[in-house]
Amino acid sequence: MNQSDLILKTYREITTTLQKPYYVLEALPSHNGRNSMLYSSPGLKDVFGLTQFDLSSDPQQFFDSIHPDYINGYLESNQRLLKGVEKEKRIYLVKNKETGNFIPVEEMASSRLNRDRNCYEIYCSLRSLTKDINDSLMLSPEEVSKAFSSYISIDEKGRDQIYEITQHFVETLSANFKMSACRFYGFNSTKNELTIFGDVQNKKSKQLLESTTRVRTRNVVPKFSNKSLLFHHLLKKEYVILESKEDVVNILRDHTDSTIIKKLASTAIKMYNIKSFGILPVCCPYGKIVGLVTFGAPHQYTDEEKKGIFDFTTITANIFTCMLGELCNQK
Numbered sequence: 288m289n290q291s292d293l294i295l296k297t298y299r300e301i302t303t304t305l306q307k308p309y310y311v312l313e314a315l316p317s318h319n320g321r322n323s324m325l326y327s328s329p330g331l332k333d334v335f336g337l338t339q340f341d342l343s344s345d346p347q348q349f350f351d352s353i354h355p356d357y358i359n360g361y362l363e364s365n366q367r368l369l370k371g372v373e374k375e376k377r378i379y380l381v382k383n384k385e386t387g388n389f390i391p392v393e394e395m396a397s398s399r400l401n402r403d404r405n406c407y408e409i410y411c412s413l414r415s416l417t418k419d420i421n422d423s424l425m426l427s428p429e430e431v432s433k434a435f436s437s438y439i440s441i442d443e444k445g446r447d448q449i450y451e452i453t454q455h456f457v458e459t460l461s462a463n464f465k466m467s468a469c470r471f472y473g474f475n476s477t478k479n480e481l482t483i484f485g486d487v488q489n490k491k492s493k494q495l496l497e498s499t500t501r502v503r504t505r506n507v508v509p510k511f512s513n514k515s516l517l518f519h520h521l522l523k524k525e526y527v528i529l530e531s532k533e534d535v536v537n538i539l540r541d542h543t544d545s546t547i548i549k550k551l552a553s554t555a556i557k558m559y560n561i562k563s564f565g566i567l568p569v570c571c572p573y574g575k576i577v578g579l580v581t582f583g584a585p586h587q588y589t590d591e592e593k594k595g596i597f598d599f600t601t602i603t604a605n606i607f608t609c610m611l612g613e614l615c616n617q618k
Contacts (some may be wrong), residue, residue, distance in 0.1 A: 288463070290595045291403045295326065297459050297603045298410055301452050305607060307412045308334060308341065314369055314398060314407040320327055321350050322360065325408065334392060334415045336384030354380035354389060368398035369407055374605045376572035381415075390415050395572065397605040399598045412606045449473075449614055452607060453485035461487045461582065464596055467559040468492070469582040472508075473615035474569075476576055479511035479518070482615060484578075492559045500551060507543045515541040520566045526597055528565045529530075530587050532556065535564045560585040565596065569604045571610070577612035578604065 288296070295311070302309040308330035312322040324346040327339050329459035335342075339410050342349055353361055356403040357379035364377050374397040381391045394413040401408050438588060453471040461469040493504055509517050516537050520527050529535055555561075561583040569578035580600055589598070 289403055290598070291401050293397070293459070293463055294410075294599055294602050297456070297599070298412075298606070299328070300455065301603055301606050302328065302412050304448060304452050304455075305412075305593045306330070307414055309410070309606075312346075312365070312406075312409040312411070314365060314409045320408070322365070323345070324349060329575060334383065334390055334413070335381055336386065347613045348384070352384065354382065356380070359568060364396065366436060368396060370408055373397060373530045374570075374572045374602055374608075376609070395605050395608070397602050400603055410602050410605075444612060446614060449607065450484055454487075455485075456603060457485040457487045457580075460596070460599060463586075464581045464582075464584065464592065465586070465600075466584045467561060471579070472579040472581070473611050474521070474576050474578050475615045478483075479522075481579060483508060483510055484611075489559060495544065495558050496555055497553075499554075501544075510544065511519075512541065517541045517566060517581070521568050521576065524568045524570060524574075524576060524592070526567050528563050528588060528593055528596075531564045535561055536568075539563055559583050563587050567597070569600070569601050569608060571612055572605075572610040575589075576610060577608050577615060580604070 298309065298311075298348040304540050310327040310331060311325045312534045313325050314322050324342045327342045329339060331342065331534050332338055335349065337348055337352070350358065350361075361377065363378055366510045368375060374395065376393070376395055378391065378393050381392050385465070392413050392415045394411050395597050396409055398407055400406075436525045457469040457471050460466070468487075468488040470483060473480040473484050474481055476532045483505065488504065497504060509515065511518055516534065518541070529538065535556060539555055540549045543549065563584045563586065565580070565582040568576055569580060
């Protein structure tokens with residue numbers, strides 16, 4: 288499976304789990320934001336009143352459905368995504384072709400260069416308010432934003448979904464990029480606190496480390512310190528893959544207050560055969576840090592492979608950053 292297929296497959300799986308409609312645009316700068324529809328989910332019909340065939344055969348129908356007060360903002364957002372903005376959150380109104388009513392939509396959008404197709408792609412997952420509104424009501428961006436302000440509610444089902452998709456995320460990332468261990472943390476920005484949501488490790492290495500230290504690795508979570516190299520990169524929102532043994536040892540020591548584990552940091556590197564260690568902050572479109580992906584790998588990656596890891600993380604995690612941030616910062 289090539290990189291593009293992997294991202295699309297995982298994107299579909301996560302949006303399906305979250306019951307979110309999605310679509311993917313072929314994004315060419317010369318089209319000024321009005322691009323061909325490469326893929327879409329069946330659930331998009333509930334919002335737009337357009338079938339997958341409608342969207343692929345005549346994508347102009349999609350753009351025509353966006354309320355005139357919002358279409359320019361939508362197209363400008365697409366252009367920003369092509370010029371280097373990694374992700375955006377956008378809210379707009381769409382007119383359902385079947386009912387004729389306008390529906391408020393909140394959308395998470397991110398872009399990547401698909402080298403296999405030699406074009407940019409914009410990935411969009413969305414949710415909508417189930418109640419239609421009349422053309423004369425709630426048309427300003429401020430009023431539509433207000434309609435969504437209390438829409439995020441993380442109940443037990445939502446919590447379970449986050450655990451399910453983050454575990455699927457780390458399993459997929461680890462398997463396809465041949466990692467020894469991979470974790471997905473949620474991040475409470477008020478407390479500078481990490482919480483494990485997804486975790487996968489080489490079983491033999493994990494058993495050996497736990498039997499040696501008498502400590503469950505699941506309980507080993509990095510705690511904030513001004514001297515922590517891991518938190519240094521996280522809080523600066525720096526995507527890095529460390530290849531210096533000294534840096535990796537320091538990172539592993541930052542994971543715990545346990546004296547025995549700190550002393551065994553170098554041994555742990557040998558147990559897991561770690562040649563590189565990744566730190567990938569996960570941010571919402573407005574820049575707030577809501578999570579962190581870390582991994583250890585038994586090899587060093589090429590620049591192309593590093594970009595692949597970054598693309599996979601940016602595109603797929605962007606779907607649920609709002610949910611993750613809300614859950615991690617709940618009182």
